Amino acid sequence: MSRLLRILAIVAAALFALLASLQLANAQAPSADAGAGAALHEKDCVACHVRPVGGDGSAMYTRAERRVTSAAKLKAQVAACNTQLGISYFPEEEEHLAAYLNLQYYKFKD
Numbered sequence: 001m002s003r004l005l006r007i008l009a010i011v012a013a014a015l016f017a018l019l020a021s022l023q024l025a026n027a028q029a030p031s032a033d034a035g036a037g038a039a040l041h042e043k044d045c046v047a048c049h050v051r052p053v054g055g056d057g058s059a060m061y062t063r064a065e066r067r068v069t070s071a072a073k074l075k076a077q078v079a080a081c082n083t084q085l086g087i088s089y090f091p092e093e094e095e096h097l098a099a100y101l102n103l104q105y106y107k108f109k110d
């Protein structure tokens with residue numbers, strides 16, 4: 001019986017440690033997930049951007065006359081394109097997309 005209790009205590013301690021580390025990871029990670037944004041971008045955004053700029057569509061973000069010149073404008077443009085798309089993204093999904101585009105192309109600091 002005491003052996004069973006000891007095993008239970010070990011399992012409980014391990015679970016506690018796991019939960020604590022998960023919570024820590026959560027606290028450290030920014031809420032926007034560029035990986036999730038990359039997947040959404042591939043699925044919903046690329047095809048329409050390829051039409052005007054060709055290639056893989058990334059010239060939309062790197063062209064000289066690009067519209068997006070700040071993090072705020074990036075968020076606004078993601079929301080505007082999202083409206084054209086007719087899919088209602090959750091606000092978090094727009095954050096993921098903006099995080100991905102910023103990481104990959106724009107590199108605004110804030």
Ligand code: HEC
Binds near residue numbers: 067082
């Ligand atoms: C219906 C077609 C269409 C879809 C779908 C679309 N876009 Fe766009 N997007 C455009 C067009 C057209 C422009 C260029 C607008 C201009 O130059 O006036 C653009 C421009 C942009 C820009 C600005 C690029 C710059 O000039 O710096 C961003 C950012 C952007 N789109 C993000 C997205 C994201 C994120 C998605 C997917 C959620 C998306 N777009 C889906 C048509 C689309």
